[in-house]
Amino acid sequence: MKHRGYLGNIVDTAKTVFEGMAVTFSHLIRKPFTIQYPDRTALRVQDTLPFRYRGILEVDLEICTGCLACERACPIDCIVIDVVKDKQTREMLMTRFDIDMAKCMYCGLCSEPCPTGAIHHTPEFEGSDYSLESLIRRFIKEPVVTYKPKKGGEDDPEILPLLDRGMRYVEEFASPEGKKPEAEEEAA
Protein backbone atom coordinates (compact mmCIF):
# COMPACT_ATOMS: atom_id res chain seq x y z
CA MET A 1 0.00 0.00 0.00
CA LYS A 2 1.38 3.35 -0.94
CA HIS A 3 2.13 6.00 1.60
CA ARG A 4 -0.87 8.28 1.95
CA GLY A 5 0.30 10.82 4.49
CA TYR A 6 -1.40 11.79 7.70
CA LEU A 7 -4.89 12.67 6.50
CA GLY A 8 -4.80 9.89 3.92
CA ASN A 9 -4.22 7.39 6.73
CA ILE A 10 -7.21 8.71 8.62
CA VAL A 11 -9.42 8.51 5.53
CA ASP A 12 -8.14 5.00 4.81
CA THR A 13 -8.89 3.91 8.35
CA ALA A 14 -12.43 5.24 8.18
CA LYS A 15 -13.05 3.69 4.76
CA THR A 16 -11.64 0.27 5.52
CA VAL A 17 -13.36 -0.01 8.88
CA PHE A 18 -16.62 1.07 7.25
CA GLU A 19 -16.27 -1.53 4.49
CA GLY A 20 -15.18 -4.24 6.91
CA MET A 21 -18.13 -3.56 9.16
CA ALA A 22 -20.43 -3.82 6.14
CA VAL A 23 -18.97 -7.22 5.25
CA THR A 24 -19.36 -8.59 8.77
CA PHE A 25 -22.86 -7.15 9.06
CA SER A 26 -23.85 -8.88 5.84
CA HIS A 27 -22.74 -12.13 7.46
CA LEU A 28 -24.78 -11.36 10.56
CA ILE A 29 -28.00 -11.45 8.55
CA ARG A 30 -27.14 -14.62 6.63
CA LYS A 31 -28.06 -18.14 7.47
CA PRO A 32 -25.44 -19.93 9.56
CA PHE A 33 -23.62 -22.82 7.92
CA THR A 34 -23.65 -24.91 11.08
CA ILE A 35 -25.49 -28.21 10.99
CA GLN A 36 -26.70 -28.81 14.49
CA TYR A 37 -25.72 -32.39 15.21
CA PRO A 38 -27.29 -34.62 16.46
CA ASP A 39 -30.86 -33.54 17.07
CA ARG A 40 -31.61 -30.79 14.57
CA THR A 41 -30.67 -32.42 11.29
CA ALA A 42 -33.41 -33.16 8.76
CA LEU A 43 -32.20 -36.76 8.45
CA ARG A 44 -30.14 -38.86 10.82
CA VAL A 45 -26.54 -38.11 9.92
CA GLN A 46 -25.90 -41.86 9.50
CA ASP A 47 -28.52 -41.99 6.75
CA THR A 48 -26.86 -39.25 4.77
CA LEU A 49 -23.46 -40.96 4.61
CA PRO A 50 -22.28 -42.76 1.46
CA PHE A 51 -22.54 -46.54 1.06
CA ARG A 52 -18.81 -47.03 1.45
CA TYR A 53 -18.51 -44.90 4.58
CA ARG A 54 -16.17 -46.60 7.03
CA GLY A 55 -18.01 -46.60 10.31
CA ILE A 56 -18.22 -49.28 12.95
CA LEU A 57 -17.63 -52.80 11.58
CA GLU A 58 -20.52 -55.22 11.28
CA VAL A 59 -20.60 -58.93 10.39
CA ASP A 60 -23.50 -60.72 8.73
CA LEU A 61 -22.98 -64.11 10.34
CA GLU A 62 -25.51 -65.71 7.99
CA ILE A 63 -23.14 -65.32 5.06
CA CYS A 64 -19.81 -65.54 6.87
CA THR A 65 -17.77 -68.45 5.51
CA GLY A 66 -15.35 -68.50 8.41
CA CYS A 67 -12.39 -68.27 6.02
CA LEU A 68 -10.40 -66.03 8.40
CA ALA A 69 -9.35 -63.79 5.50
CA CYS A 70 -10.33 -60.72 7.47
CA GLU A 71 -8.46 -61.83 10.55
CA ARG A 72 -5.32 -62.31 8.49
CA ALA A 73 -5.79 -59.03 6.64
CA CYS A 74 -6.20 -56.94 9.77
CA PRO A 75 -2.93 -55.04 10.28
CA ILE A 76 -3.50 -54.53 13.98
CA ASP A 77 -5.14 -57.82 14.84
CA CYS A 78 -8.31 -56.41 16.23
CA ILE A 79 -10.38 -59.27 14.78
CA VAL A 80 -10.31 -62.62 16.54
CA ILE A 81 -12.16 -65.60 15.05
CA ASP A 82 -12.28 -69.16 16.42
CA VAL A 83 -13.49 -71.88 14.08
CA VAL A 84 -13.83 -75.51 15.16
CA LYS A 85 -14.95 -78.57 13.25
CA ASP A 86 -17.99 -80.34 14.62
CA LYS A 87 -16.92 -84.02 14.73
CA GLN A 88 -20.44 -85.43 14.35
CA THR A 89 -22.05 -83.24 11.69
CA ARG A 90 -18.73 -82.49 9.94
CA GLU A 91 -19.67 -78.80 9.81
CA MET A 92 -17.44 -75.86 10.59
CA LEU A 93 -18.61 -74.03 13.72
CA MET A 94 -17.62 -70.47 14.61
CA THR A 95 -17.36 -70.15 18.36
CA ARG A 96 -16.01 -66.67 18.54
CA PHE A 97 -16.02 -63.57 16.32
CA ASP A 98 -14.76 -60.53 18.21
CA ILE A 99 -13.83 -57.17 16.79
CA ASP A 100 -12.18 -54.67 19.09
CA MET A 101 -13.54 -51.36 17.81
CA ALA A 102 -11.28 -49.52 20.22
CA LYS A 103 -8.27 -50.83 18.30
CA CYS A 104 -9.79 -50.73 14.84
CA MET A 105 -8.35 -48.00 12.66
CA TYR A 106 -11.10 -48.16 10.06
CA CYS A 107 -8.73 -49.01 7.22
CA GLY A 108 -11.22 -51.33 5.53
CA LEU A 109 -8.57 -53.97 4.72
CA CYS A 110 -10.72 -56.67 6.32
CA SER A 111 -13.70 -56.12 4.06
CA GLU A 112 -11.64 -56.25 0.85
CA PRO A 113 -10.68 -59.95 0.90
CA CYS A 114 -14.05 -61.10 2.27
CA PRO A 115 -15.49 -63.50 -0.33
CA THR A 116 -19.12 -62.74 0.50
CA GLY A 117 -18.95 -59.24 1.88
CA ALA A 118 -20.03 -60.48 5.27
CA ILE A 119 -17.74 -58.15 7.14
CA HIS A 120 -18.36 -54.55 6.25
CA HIS A 121 -18.36 -51.06 7.63
CA THR A 122 -21.67 -49.48 8.56
CA PRO A 123 -22.42 -45.75 8.48
CA GLU A 124 -22.77 -45.91 12.26
CA PHE A 125 -20.06 -43.86 13.96
CA GLU A 126 -21.37 -43.08 17.43
CA GLY A 127 -19.36 -45.45 19.54
CA SER A 128 -18.46 -43.44 22.63
CA ASP A 129 -18.65 -45.29 25.90
CA TYR A 130 -17.20 -45.13 29.38
CA SER A 131 -15.07 -48.28 29.06
CA LEU A 132 -12.84 -49.65 26.34
CA GLU A 133 -14.11 -53.13 27.18
CA SER A 134 -17.57 -52.31 25.92
CA LEU A 135 -16.17 -51.37 22.51
CA ILE A 136 -15.26 -54.98 21.80
CA ARG A 137 -18.04 -56.28 19.61
CA ARG A 138 -18.77 -59.97 20.32
CA PHE A 139 -20.91 -61.23 17.49
CA ILE A 140 -21.26 -64.84 18.57
CA LYS A 141 -23.26 -65.82 21.63
CA GLU A 142 -23.50 -69.52 20.75
CA PRO A 143 -21.66 -71.46 18.01
CA VAL A 144 -22.79 -70.66 14.49
CA VAL A 145 -22.47 -72.88 11.44
CA THR A 146 -20.39 -71.20 8.74
CA TYR A 147 -21.95 -70.35 5.41
CA LYS A 148 -21.17 -72.51 2.38
CA PRO A 149 -21.74 -71.00 -1.03
CA LYS A 150 -24.18 -73.22 -2.94
CA LYS A 151 -23.56 -74.48 -6.46
CA GLY A 152 -25.84 -72.79 -8.96
CA GLY A 153 -26.37 -69.68 -6.89
CA GLU A 154 -28.13 -68.87 -3.67
CA ASP A 155 -31.88 -69.39 -3.48
CA ASP A 156 -32.72 -68.79 0.19
CA PRO A 157 -34.82 -65.58 0.17
CA GLU A 158 -33.52 -64.65 3.62
CA ILE A 159 -29.87 -64.84 2.68
CA LEU A 160 -30.12 -63.52 -0.86
CA PRO A 161 -30.45 -59.81 -0.04
CA LEU A 162 -27.58 -60.02 2.42
CA LEU A 163 -25.42 -61.64 -0.21
CA ASP A 164 -26.37 -59.09 -2.83
CA ARG A 165 -25.54 -56.29 -0.51
CA GLY A 166 -22.25 -57.92 0.47
CA MET A 167 -21.15 -58.49 -3.12
CA ARG A 168 -22.04 -54.94 -4.07
CA TYR A 169 -20.02 -53.71 -1.12
CA VAL A 170 -17.01 -55.81 -2.05
CA GLU A 171 -17.19 -54.75 -5.68
CA GLU A 172 -17.37 -51.10 -4.83
CA PHE A 173 -14.50 -51.51 -2.46
CA ALA A 174 -12.43 -53.42 -4.98
CA SER A 175 -12.98 -50.89 -7.74
CA PRO A 176 -13.47 -47.43 -6.29
CA GLU A 177 -12.60 -46.17 -9.80
CA GLY A 178 -16.14 -47.08 -10.74
CA LYS A 179 -17.19 -43.93 -8.94
CA LYS A 180 -14.56 -41.77 -10.50
CA PRO A 181 -16.54 -39.51 -12.84
CA GLU A 182 -18.63 -38.31 -9.93
CA ALA A 183 -15.59 -37.66 -7.80
CA GLU A 184 -14.08 -35.58 -10.57
CA GLU A 185 -17.26 -33.61 -10.83
CA GLU A 186 -17.09 -32.79 -7.16
CA ALA A 187 -13.49 -31.69 -7.42
CA ALA A 188 -14.32 -29.41 -10.32
Add this chain to the structure above:
Amino acid sequence: MQEFLDSLINQGYFAGVPRDVVYAGGMIVFGAIVVLVFVLNVAGVSTWVERRVWARIQSRVGPNRVGPQGILQWLADGIKLIMKEDVVPTAADRPLFLLAPYIVMMGFVGTFVVLPFGSRLVIADMNVGILYVTAVTALVVVGILMAGWASNNKWSLIGGIRSAAQIVSYEIPNGLSIFPIVLLTGTLSMQGIIKAQGWAPWNWFIFANPFTFAAFFIFFTSALAEGNRTPFDLPEAESELVAGFVTEYSGVRYLMFFMAEWGNLYVIGAVVTTLFLGGWQIPHVTDSVVLSAILEFVTFFVKSYFWVLVAMWVRATLPRTRVDQLMAVCWKYLVPIAFVNLLGTAAWMIVWPQGNRPVRFIMLLIALGTVGYFFRRVAYHTRRAGVRAHGELYLSPLS
Protein backbone atom coordinates in the same frame (compact mmCIF):
# COMPACT_ATOMS: atom_id res chain seq x y z
CA MET B 1 -32.46 8.37 47.35
CA GLN B 2 -31.68 10.95 50.01
CA GLU B 3 -35.34 11.99 50.23
CA PHE B 4 -36.35 8.39 50.72
CA LEU B 5 -33.88 7.92 53.59
CA ASP B 6 -34.93 11.28 55.09
CA SER B 7 -38.54 10.21 55.10
CA LEU B 8 -37.59 6.94 56.78
CA ILE B 9 -35.63 8.85 59.45
CA ASN B 10 -38.54 11.23 59.99
CA GLN B 11 -40.84 8.31 60.51
CA GLY B 12 -38.52 7.25 63.35
CA TYR B 13 -37.05 4.14 61.81
CA PHE B 14 -33.41 4.71 62.71
CA ALA B 15 -33.80 6.45 66.09
CA GLY B 16 -30.49 7.22 67.75
CA VAL B 17 -28.37 6.45 64.70
CA PRO B 18 -26.34 9.30 63.21
CA ARG B 19 -27.75 10.55 59.93
CA ASP B 20 -24.52 9.93 57.98
CA VAL B 21 -24.40 6.31 59.08
CA VAL B 22 -27.96 5.83 57.81
CA TYR B 23 -27.01 7.41 54.49
CA ALA B 24 -23.91 5.22 54.21
CA GLY B 25 -25.90 2.12 55.10
CA GLY B 26 -28.59 3.03 52.58
CA MET B 27 -25.92 3.52 49.93
CA ILE B 28 -24.37 0.13 50.63
CA VAL B 29 -27.73 -1.66 50.55
CA PHE B 30 -28.83 0.14 47.41
CA GLY B 31 -25.45 -0.44 45.76
CA ALA B 32 -25.58 -4.13 46.56
CA ILE B 33 -29.08 -4.35 45.08
CA VAL B 34 -27.95 -2.59 41.91
CA VAL B 35 -24.91 -4.83 41.59
CA LEU B 36 -26.83 -8.03 42.18
CA VAL B 37 -29.93 -7.22 40.18
CA PHE B 38 -28.52 -5.23 37.32
CA VAL B 39 -24.76 -5.33 36.90
CA LEU B 40 -24.19 -9.06 37.23
CA ASN B 41 -27.09 -9.89 34.96
CA VAL B 42 -26.15 -7.39 32.30
CA ALA B 43 -22.54 -8.55 32.33
CA GLY B 44 -23.58 -12.19 32.27
CA VAL B 45 -26.16 -11.89 29.55
CA SER B 46 -23.69 -9.80 27.53
CA THR B 47 -21.31 -12.76 27.41
CA TRP B 48 -24.07 -14.85 25.87
CA VAL B 49 -25.14 -12.08 23.50
CA GLU B 50 -21.56 -11.59 22.42
CA ARG B 51 -21.09 -15.26 21.72
CA ARG B 52 -24.31 -15.41 19.71
CA VAL B 53 -23.61 -12.26 17.71
CA TRP B 54 -20.07 -13.28 17.08
CA ALA B 55 -21.12 -16.74 16.02
CA ARG B 56 -23.65 -15.42 13.55
CA ILE B 57 -21.07 -13.10 12.02
CA GLN B 58 -18.83 -16.14 11.56
CA SER B 59 -21.73 -18.15 10.07
CA ARG B 60 -22.00 -20.30 13.17
CA VAL B 61 -24.90 -20.67 15.58
CA GLY B 62 -23.34 -20.15 19.01
CA PRO B 63 -24.53 -21.46 22.36
CA ASN B 64 -28.20 -22.37 22.08
CA ARG B 65 -28.71 -25.35 24.34
CA VAL B 66 -28.91 -24.10 27.93
CA GLY B 67 -32.36 -22.63 28.41
CA PRO B 68 -34.37 -21.10 25.57
CA GLN B 69 -31.90 -20.20 22.82
CA GLY B 70 -29.06 -20.73 25.27
CA ILE B 71 -29.83 -17.64 27.28
CA LEU B 72 -28.83 -19.36 30.51
CA GLN B 73 -25.41 -20.29 29.16
CA TRP B 74 -23.79 -17.57 31.24
CA LEU B 75 -25.34 -19.01 34.41
CA ALA B 76 -24.03 -22.46 33.57
CA ASP B 77 -20.57 -21.06 32.86
CA GLY B 78 -20.68 -18.97 36.02
CA ILE B 79 -21.73 -21.88 38.21
CA LYS B 80 -19.02 -24.02 36.67
CA LEU B 81 -16.37 -21.40 37.39
CA ILE B 82 -17.61 -20.82 40.94
CA MET B 83 -17.40 -24.55 41.68
CA LYS B 84 -13.85 -24.80 40.35
CA GLU B 85 -10.83 -24.84 42.59
CA ASP B 86 -9.35 -21.43 43.26
CA VAL B 87 -5.69 -22.18 42.53
CA VAL B 88 -3.02 -19.83 43.83
CA PRO B 89 0.42 -20.55 42.36
CA THR B 90 3.08 -21.29 45.00
CA ALA B 91 5.41 -18.66 43.63
CA ALA B 92 2.70 -16.02 43.45
CA ASP B 93 2.61 -12.94 45.64
CA ARG B 94 -0.33 -14.31 47.56
CA PRO B 95 -2.05 -11.21 49.06
CA LEU B 96 -1.79 -9.22 45.84
CA PHE B 97 -2.86 -12.20 43.76
CA LEU B 98 -5.96 -12.65 45.87
CA LEU B 99 -6.76 -8.94 45.98
CA ALA B 100 -6.35 -8.05 42.29
CA PRO B 101 -9.71 -9.30 40.93
CA TYR B 102 -11.57 -7.35 43.61
CA ILE B 103 -9.83 -4.13 42.63
CA VAL B 104 -10.65 -4.67 38.96
CA MET B 105 -14.24 -5.45 39.91
CA MET B 106 -14.39 -2.36 42.14
CA GLY B 107 -13.09 -0.15 39.36
CA PHE B 108 -15.94 -1.20 37.10
CA VAL B 109 -18.79 -1.50 39.61
CA GLY B 110 -17.88 1.90 41.03
CA THR B 111 -18.93 3.62 37.84
CA PHE B 112 -22.50 2.49 38.36
CA VAL B 113 -22.77 4.97 41.23
CA VAL B 114 -23.10 7.86 38.80
CA LEU B 115 -24.62 6.22 35.73
CA PRO B 116 -27.93 8.00 35.17
CA PHE B 117 -30.62 5.53 34.17
CA GLY B 118 -33.34 8.13 34.37
CA SER B 119 -34.07 11.58 35.69
CA ARG B 120 -34.64 10.03 39.12
CA LEU B 121 -32.95 6.66 38.67
CA VAL B 122 -29.43 7.44 39.75
CA ILE B 123 -27.61 6.38 42.89
CA ALA B 124 -25.73 9.64 43.34
CA ASP B 125 -25.67 12.63 41.03
CA MET B 126 -22.20 13.85 41.91
CA ASN B 127 -21.14 17.25 40.68
CA VAL B 128 -17.91 15.63 39.46
CA GLY B 129 -19.74 12.71 37.82
CA ILE B 130 -17.82 12.23 34.58
CA LEU B 131 -14.49 12.91 36.26
CA TYR B 132 -15.42 10.29 38.84
CA VAL B 133 -16.09 7.77 36.05
CA THR B 134 -12.66 8.39 34.51
CA ALA B 135 -10.98 8.24 37.90
CA VAL B 136 -12.65 5.08 39.12
CA THR B 137 -12.11 3.32 35.79
CA ALA B 138 -8.41 4.04 36.18
CA LEU B 139 -8.52 1.78 39.23
CA VAL B 140 -8.85 -1.14 36.83
CA VAL B 141 -5.28 -0.62 35.66
CA VAL B 142 -4.05 -0.97 39.24
CA GLY B 143 -5.83 -4.29 39.56
CA ILE B 144 -4.57 -5.55 36.22
CA LEU B 145 -1.00 -4.54 36.95
CA MET B 146 -1.34 -6.16 40.37
CA ALA B 147 -2.62 -9.36 38.79
CA GLY B 148 0.16 -9.35 36.22
CA TRP B 149 2.84 -8.81 38.82
CA ALA B 150 1.50 -11.13 41.51
CA SER B 151 1.04 -14.09 39.18
CA ASN B 152 4.84 -14.35 38.90
CA ASN B 153 4.50 -15.46 35.31
CA LYS B 154 6.10 -13.90 32.28
CA TRP B 155 2.92 -13.86 30.25
CA SER B 156 0.98 -12.31 33.07
CA LEU B 157 3.61 -9.67 33.65
CA ILE B 158 3.84 -8.74 29.97
CA GLY B 159 0.05 -8.61 29.82
CA GLY B 160 -0.13 -6.41 32.90
CA ILE B 161 2.55 -4.02 31.67
CA ARG B 162 0.97 -3.81 28.24
CA SER B 163 -2.36 -3.10 29.83
CA ALA B 164 -0.89 -0.38 32.00
CA ALA B 165 0.81 1.28 29.03
CA GLN B 166 -2.34 1.00 26.97
CA ILE B 167 -4.81 2.24 29.55
CA VAL B 168 -2.61 5.11 30.68
CA SER B 169 -2.07 6.20 27.06
CA TYR B 170 -5.68 5.96 26.05
CA GLU B 171 -6.91 7.86 29.11
CA ILE B 172 -5.61 10.98 27.40
CA PRO B 173 -7.72 10.94 24.21
CA ASN B 174 -10.53 9.59 26.35
CA GLY B 175 -10.36 12.51 28.73
CA LEU B 176 -9.76 15.03 25.95
CA SER B 177 -12.90 13.83 24.19
CA ILE B 178 -14.94 14.45 27.31
CA PHE B 179 -13.76 18.05 27.54
CA PRO B 180 -15.69 19.40 24.53
CA ILE B 181 -18.88 18.20 26.18
CA VAL B 182 -17.85 19.74 29.48
CA LEU B 183 -17.15 22.99 27.64
CA LEU B 184 -20.60 22.90 26.07
CA THR B 185 -22.45 22.18 29.31
CA GLY B 186 -20.24 23.83 31.87
CA THR B 187 -20.81 20.94 34.27
CA LEU B 188 -19.22 17.59 35.09
CA SER B 189 -22.41 16.12 36.50
CA MET B 190 -23.82 13.26 34.44
CA GLN B 191 -27.37 14.44 34.97
CA GLY B 192 -26.37 18.00 34.09
CA ILE B 193 -24.83 16.80 30.81
CA ILE B 194 -27.98 14.87 29.89
CA LYS B 195 -30.27 17.72 30.85
CA ALA B 196 -28.31 20.02 28.54
CA GLN B 197 -29.33 17.79 25.61
CA GLY B 198 -32.76 17.07 24.19
CA TRP B 199 -34.62 13.96 23.20
CA ALA B 200 -34.31 14.70 19.49
CA PRO B 201 -31.15 13.53 17.70
CA TRP B 202 -30.32 17.05 16.52
CA ASN B 203 -30.18 18.16 20.14
CA TRP B 204 -27.63 15.51 21.06
CA PHE B 205 -24.08 16.60 21.66
CA ILE B 206 -22.73 14.30 18.96
CA PHE B 207 -24.30 16.69 16.43
CA ALA B 208 -23.53 19.87 18.34
CA ASN B 209 -20.65 20.69 16.01
CA PRO B 210 -18.23 18.76 13.76
CA PHE B 211 -15.68 18.57 16.55
CA THR B 212 -17.94 16.76 18.99
CA PHE B 213 -18.81 14.40 16.15
CA ALA B 214 -15.14 13.50 15.82
CA ALA B 215 -14.80 13.43 19.59
CA PHE B 216 -17.51 10.80 19.75
CA PHE B 217 -15.50 8.36 17.63
CA ILE B 218 -12.30 9.11 19.47
CA PHE B 219 -14.06 8.54 22.76
CA PHE B 220 -15.53 5.25 21.65
CA THR B 221 -12.22 4.02 20.23
CA SER B 222 -10.23 4.93 23.29
CA ALA B 223 -12.93 3.53 25.57
CA LEU B 224 -12.62 0.21 23.73
CA ALA B 225 -8.87 0.36 24.22
CA GLU B 226 -9.30 1.09 27.90
CA GLY B 227 -11.67 -1.81 28.26
CA ASN B 228 -9.07 -4.11 26.67
CA ARG B 229 -11.42 -4.95 23.85
CA THR B 230 -10.46 -6.20 20.43
CA PRO B 231 -8.86 -4.68 18.33
CA PHE B 232 -6.91 -3.43 21.33
CA ASP B 233 -6.93 -6.58 23.47
CA LEU B 234 -3.15 -6.88 23.56
CA PRO B 235 -3.01 -7.48 27.33
CA GLU B 236 -4.78 -10.79 26.84
CA ALA B 237 -3.74 -11.63 23.30
CA GLU B 238 -4.23 -15.39 23.25
CA SER B 239 -1.85 -15.99 20.38
CA GLU B 240 1.04 -14.37 22.18
CA LEU B 241 0.32 -14.31 25.89
CA VAL B 242 -1.99 -17.28 26.54
CA ALA B 243 -4.42 -15.12 28.51
CA GLY B 244 -2.22 -12.23 29.61
CA PHE B 245 -2.78 -11.17 33.18
CA VAL B 246 -5.47 -13.79 33.80
CA THR B 247 -3.22 -16.70 32.82
CA GLU B 248 -2.73 -17.94 36.38
CA TYR B 249 -6.25 -17.27 37.58
CA SER B 250 -8.93 -19.87 37.91
CA GLY B 251 -12.38 -20.32 39.32
CA VAL B 252 -14.24 -17.39 40.76
CA ARG B 253 -11.37 -14.92 40.46
CA TYR B 254 -11.11 -15.60 36.75
CA LEU B 255 -14.86 -15.08 36.59
CA MET B 256 -14.46 -11.67 38.22
CA PHE B 257 -12.02 -10.48 35.58
CA PHE B 258 -14.40 -11.45 32.85
CA MET B 259 -17.41 -10.07 34.64
CA ALA B 260 -15.53 -6.77 34.84
CA GLU B 261 -14.62 -6.93 31.17
CA TRP B 262 -18.14 -7.48 29.92
CA GLY B 263 -19.68 -5.19 32.51
CA ASN B 264 -17.21 -2.54 31.44
CA LEU B 265 -18.57 -2.87 27.94
CA TYR B 266 -21.94 -1.74 29.20
CA VAL B 267 -20.31 1.10 31.13
CA ILE B 268 -18.67 2.28 27.89
CA GLY B 269 -22.05 2.26 26.18
CA ALA B 270 -23.68 4.09 29.06
CA VAL B 271 -21.02 6.81 29.21
CA VAL B 272 -21.14 7.29 25.44
CA THR B 273 -24.91 7.58 25.64
CA THR B 274 -24.70 10.08 28.45
CA LEU B 275 -22.10 12.28 26.85
CA PHE B 276 -23.07 12.25 23.21
CA LEU B 277 -26.44 10.64 22.64
CA GLY B 278 -28.88 12.39 24.91
CA GLY B 279 -28.93 9.83 27.70
CA TRP B 280 -32.39 9.10 29.00
CA GLN B 281 -34.04 12.11 27.35
CA ILE B 282 -37.50 11.31 26.02
CA PRO B 283 -40.25 13.55 24.69
CA HIS B 284 -42.94 14.37 27.22
CA VAL B 285 -45.51 11.60 26.85
CA THR B 286 -46.87 10.96 30.31
CA ASP B 287 -47.30 12.67 33.65
CA SER B 288 -46.92 9.45 35.56
CA VAL B 289 -43.63 9.45 37.44
CA VAL B 290 -43.27 5.68 37.41
CA LEU B 291 -44.11 5.30 33.73
CA SER B 292 -41.76 8.05 32.64
CA ALA B 293 -39.02 6.57 34.82
CA ILE B 294 -39.52 3.22 33.07
CA LEU B 295 -39.49 4.85 29.63
CA GLU B 296 -36.37 6.79 30.48
CA PHE B 297 -34.68 3.66 31.72
CA VAL B 298 -35.62 1.76 28.56
CA THR B 299 -34.38 4.59 26.35
CA PHE B 300 -31.10 4.77 28.17
CA PHE B 301 -30.66 1.02 28.20
CA VAL B 302 -31.43 0.57 24.52
CA LYS B 303 -29.07 3.37 23.51
CA SER B 304 -26.24 2.09 25.66
CA TYR B 305 -26.77 -1.56 24.74
CA PHE B 306 -26.62 -0.62 21.08
CA TRP B 307 -23.02 0.44 21.64
CA VAL B 308 -22.32 -2.82 23.42
CA LEU B 309 -23.49 -4.58 20.28
CA VAL B 310 -21.32 -2.31 18.14
CA ALA B 311 -18.33 -3.20 20.29
CA MET B 312 -19.05 -6.89 19.73
CA TRP B 313 -19.40 -6.26 16.05
CA VAL B 314 -16.09 -4.37 15.95
CA ARG B 315 -14.53 -7.29 17.75
CA ALA B 316 -15.75 -9.62 15.03
CA THR B 317 -14.48 -7.31 12.30
CA LEU B 318 -11.09 -5.93 13.14
CA PRO B 319 -7.90 -7.89 13.77
CA ARG B 320 -5.75 -7.19 16.80
CA THR B 321 -3.28 -4.33 16.38
CA ARG B 322 0.43 -4.58 17.09
CA VAL B 323 1.82 -2.84 20.16
CA ASP B 324 3.59 -0.17 18.13
CA GLN B 325 0.47 0.39 16.01
CA LEU B 326 -1.57 0.70 19.18
CA MET B 327 0.71 3.39 20.50
CA ALA B 328 0.95 5.10 17.11
CA VAL B 329 -2.82 5.28 16.82
CA CYS B 330 -3.06 6.80 20.26
CA TRP B 331 -0.25 9.33 20.24
CA LYS B 332 -0.06 10.27 16.57
CA TYR B 333 -3.73 10.32 15.72
CA LEU B 334 -6.19 10.26 18.61
CA VAL B 335 -4.40 12.66 20.95
CA PRO B 336 -3.74 15.43 18.37
CA ILE B 337 -7.23 15.12 16.92
CA ALA B 338 -8.72 15.21 20.39
CA PHE B 339 -6.80 18.44 21.07
CA VAL B 340 -8.07 19.91 17.81
CA ASN B 341 -11.58 18.93 18.88
CA LEU B 342 -11.15 20.67 22.21
CA LEU B 343 -9.87 23.89 20.65
CA GLY B 344 -12.38 23.68 17.82
CA THR B 345 -15.29 23.35 20.20
CA ALA B 346 -14.02 26.31 22.19
CA ALA B 347 -13.73 28.38 19.02
CA TRP B 348 -17.17 27.24 17.89
CA MET B 349 -18.62 28.41 21.19
CA ILE B 350 -17.07 31.82 20.73
CA VAL B 351 -18.45 32.16 17.20
CA TRP B 352 -21.87 30.67 17.92
CA PRO B 353 -22.49 30.87 21.69
CA GLN B 354 -26.03 29.51 21.23
CA GLY B 355 -24.93 26.75 18.90
CA ASN B 356 -25.59 26.51 15.21
CA ARG B 357 -28.87 24.77 14.41
CA PRO B 358 -28.47 24.45 10.61
CA VAL B 359 -25.11 22.73 11.10
CA ARG B 360 -26.75 20.31 13.55
CA PHE B 361 -29.34 19.34 10.97
CA ILE B 362 -26.77 19.04 8.19
CA MET B 363 -24.64 16.77 10.37
CA LEU B 364 -27.63 14.65 11.26
CA LEU B 365 -28.43 14.30 7.56
CA ILE B 366 -24.84 13.36 6.76
CA ALA B 367 -24.90 10.75 9.53
CA LEU B 368 -28.19 9.31 8.27
CA GLY B 369 -26.81 9.31 4.73
CA THR B 370 -23.75 7.40 5.92
CA VAL B 371 -25.97 4.86 7.63
CA GLY B 372 -28.02 4.54 4.44
CA TYR B 373 -24.92 4.07 2.32
CA PHE B 374 -23.72 1.54 4.86
CA PHE B 375 -26.82 -0.59 4.39
CA ARG B 376 -26.41 -0.37 0.61
CA ARG B 377 -22.93 -1.78 1.04
CA VAL B 378 -24.35 -4.50 3.30
CA ALA B 379 -26.92 -5.33 0.63
CA TYR B 380 -24.16 -5.45 -1.97
CA HIS B 381 -22.06 -7.84 0.09
CA THR B 382 -25.06 -10.04 0.85
CA ARG B 383 -25.99 -10.21 -2.84
CA ARG B 384 -22.47 -10.96 -3.94
CA ALA B 385 -22.28 -13.86 -1.52
CA GLY B 386 -25.62 -15.04 -2.87
CA VAL B 387 -23.99 -15.78 -6.20
CA ARG B 388 -21.67 -18.22 -4.48
CA ALA B 389 -24.64 -19.95 -2.80
CA HIS B 390 -25.26 -20.13 0.95
CA GLY B 391 -26.00 -16.43 0.91
CA GLU B 392 -29.56 -16.90 2.12
CA LEU B 393 -30.96 -14.08 4.18
CA TYR B 394 -31.81 -15.21 7.68
CA LEU B 395 -32.98 -12.28 9.75
CA SER B 396 -34.29 -14.23 12.71
CA PRO B 397 -31.96 -14.07 15.71
CA LEU B 398 -33.12 -17.56 16.68
CA SER B 399 -31.45 -20.70 15.54
